[in-house]
Amino acid sequence: MSYFRLSPDCLLAEGGNGAALYDVRNQRVYLLDGRAYRFLRHCENNGRVDEKECVTGAALLAQLESEGLGAFEPAPAFIDKWLPSSPVRPKGFLGPAPRYRMVYWSITNRCLLDCSFCGTEGTVTWQTCLTCLRRDRGRGDGPCIANVEETIGQLAKLNVETIVVRGGDPFLALDRLREIRAAVLRRPRIMLVVVSPGLARTAEEILDFLNSPRVRLLIVLFGLDAVTTRTVTGHDDVHERQRMLLGILRDRRLAFHSTMLLTEATRERHEDIADEWRRQWGTAPQFAECYEHEMLRRGGRFVIPQPGAKRLAPWLSPREFFWRIQNKPCLYGQFEIDLGGSIRPCPGLSEVCGEIRNDDLRRALMARTLYDRWWSMSKSSVKSCSNCALRFACNDCATVEILGAADPAVKQAYCSYDPDSDEMTHERAWSPPEFVKILRG
Ligand code: SF4
Numbered sequence: 001m002s003y004f005r006l007s008p009d010c011l012l013a014e015g016g017n018g019a020a021l022y023d024v025r026n027q028r029v030y031l032l033d034g035r036a037y038r039f040l041r042h043c044e045n046n047g048r049v050d051e052k053e054c055v056t057g058a059a060l061l062a063q064l065e066s067e068g069l070g071a072f073e074p075a076p077a078f079i080d081k082w083l084p085s086s087p088v089r090p091k092g093f094l095g096p097a098p099r100y101r102m103v104y105w106s107i108t109n110r111c112l113l114d115c116s117f118c119g120t121e122g123t124v125t126w127q128t129c130l131t132c133l134r135r136d137r138g139r140g141d142g143p144c145i146a147n148v149e150e151t152i153g154q155l156a157k158l159n160v161e162t163i164v165v166r167g168g169d170p171f172l173a174l175d176r177l178r179e180i181r182a183a184v185l186r187r188p189r190i191m192l193v194v195v196s197p198g199l200a201r202t203a204e205e206i207l208d209f210l211n212s213p214r215v216r217l218l219i220v221l222f223g224l225d226a227v228t229t230r231t232v233t234g235h236d237d238v239h240e241r242q243r244m245l246l247g248i249l250r251d252r253r254l255a256f257h258s259t260m261l262l263t264e265a266t267r268e269r270h271e272d273i274a275d276e277w278r279r280q281w282g283t284a285p286q287f288a289e290c291y292e293h294e295m296l297r298r299g300g301r302f303v304i305p306q307p308g309a310k311r312l313a314p315w316l317s318p319r320e321f322f323w324r325i326q327n328k329p330c331l332y333g334q335f336e337i338d339l340g341g342s343i344r345p346c347p348g349l350s351e352v353c354g355e356i357r358n359d360d361l362r363r364a365l366m367a368r369t370l371y372d373r374w375w376s377m378s379k380s381s382v383k384s385c386s387n388c389a390l391r392f393a394c395n396d397c398a399t400v401e402i403l404g405a406a407d408p409a410v411k412q413a414y415c416s417y418d419p420d421s422d423e424m425t426h427e428r429a430w431s432p433p434e435f436v437k438i439l440r441g
C-alpha cells in the first residue's frame with residue numbers, strides 16, 4: 001500500500017474525452033483514456049494505491065515512474081507544482097505590458113490578377129496573413145491614412161519589429177510603398193516585408209526596391225508549374241514571370257520568403273510542390289490554403305497541416321508552454337491597419353478594434369478588445385476546443401478556429417477530433433506525432 005504523485009513539472013488536463021498528461025520540461029504529451037485519468041486523479045488527490053487490487057493501475061504508475069513522471073511515496077505528500085514563468089495577472093488591475101511584434105498594413109486593393117477566391121465572401125482561408133488575399137476585391141483604394149511618416153514614427157515608438165505590407169499587390173501603389181520604405185529605413189531596427197505576387201513591376205524595379213537588408217519580398221505563388229498556375233490564376237505568363245524573378249533573387253543572393261497558396265488545383269499535390277520547391281530554390285515554401293465554404297460543407301478537408309486531422313505543435317520551452325495556456329502565439333503582439341485605417345487583430349479576422357482615421361494610432365490602440373479579446377485568446381477560449389485535453393499542445397490559425405466554433409463543417413475540415421465524443425477519436429483518425437504517447441488505465 002503506497003501513494004503516487006506526479007512530478008512538479010507534469011500537468012494533468014482533462015477533456016470531454018480522456019485526458020492528457022503534459023510533461024512540460026521534456027516536451028511530451030501522454031494521452032490517457034478515461035480510466036487512466038480517473039486513476040491518476042485519485043493518486044493526485046493523495047488516494048492510496050493498492051498494487052494487489054489494481055494491477056493495471058500499478059503497471060501504469062510503474063511506467064510513469066520509469067519515465068520520470070512521478071514517484072511512489074510512503075505517505076500522502078504535498079507537491080508544489082512547478083510554474084516557473086507563468087505570468088502573474090493581478091485581476092482587473094495590472095496586465096503585462098503589451099509587446100508589439102508585427103503590424104500588417106494594407107495600402108492598396110488593386111492587383112493585376114483577379115483570382116476567383118480573392119476578396120470574396122464564402123472563402124475560408126488558413127493563414128491569410130501569409131498571402132496577398134484582399135478583404136474585398138470590389139473596394140476602391142481610398143481614403144487611405146494620410147500621414148505615413150507619422151504612423152511609422154508611432155509604430156517605432158511602440159517598438160514594432162516588423163511591418164508587413166500586404167493585400168492586393170503593394171507594388172501597384174509604388175509611391176506610397178516607397179514612402180513607407182524610406183520612413184522605415186530612417187528608423188534603426190524595423191524590418192519591412194512586402195507580400196506580393198511580384199507581377200506589377202519589372203524584376204529590376206523590384207530588385208531596386210529591395211536593395212536593403214531590412215526590406216524583404218514575400219512572393220505568393222499559386223502552382224507547381226505553368227499549367228496549375230494558369231488554372232488557379234487564369235493567366236498564361238504568371239508562372240514564368242515569378243520563376244524569372246525568383247531566379248534573379250537567388251542569383252544575386254537576396255533573401256526572400258515564399259508562400260504557396262493551395263487551392264482546388266494544387267492541394268492534393270502539396271507534398272510534390274514542397275519537394276520540387278526545395279530542389280529548385282533550396283528552401284521549403286510556407287503554405288496557406290483557401291477553400292470555398294460550400295466545398296467544406298460537402299466534406300472538403302484542409303490538407304495543411306494534416307489531412308482531416310490536427311497536427312500538434314510541440315512547445316520549445318516550459319516558458320512557452322505556460323505562455324500558450326493563456327495566449328495564442330499567432331495573434332499576440334500584432335494587429336492590422338487596413339486601407340482605410342481600421343485596426344483589426346490580423347488579416348484573417350474581421351472584427352474592427354479601432355480607427356486611425358478618427359484617432360492617432362496610440363489612441364486607437366487603447367481599445368481593450370485588441371488586448372482583452374484577441375491577444376489574450378487561447379485554445380481554452382475557443383468553444384470547440386475548450387473541452388479538449390490536447391488544447392495545450394495544439395495551435396492553429398485563429399480564423400479557422402473561430403469559424404469552426406460556429407460551423408461544424410469548418411471544424412471538421414481542419415480537425416476531426418471531437419473532444420465531446422465518447423471514443424478516443426484521435427486513435428481512429430490520426431497517428432499522433434512522435435512527441436505524443438498513449439497510455440491506458
Ligand atoms: S494575386 Fe493575390 S491579391 Fe491578386 S487576385 Fe490573386 S490572391 Fe488576390
Ligand code: SF4
Nearest residue numbers: 310385388391394415
Ligand atoms: S483543434 Fe481543438 S479539438 Fe482539435 S485537437 Fe486541437 S484543441 Fe483539440
Ligand code: SF4
Nearest residue numbers: 129330346348397398
Ligand atoms: S489567425 Fe493567425 S495564422 Fe490566421 S491569419 Fe490571423 S495571424 Fe495569420
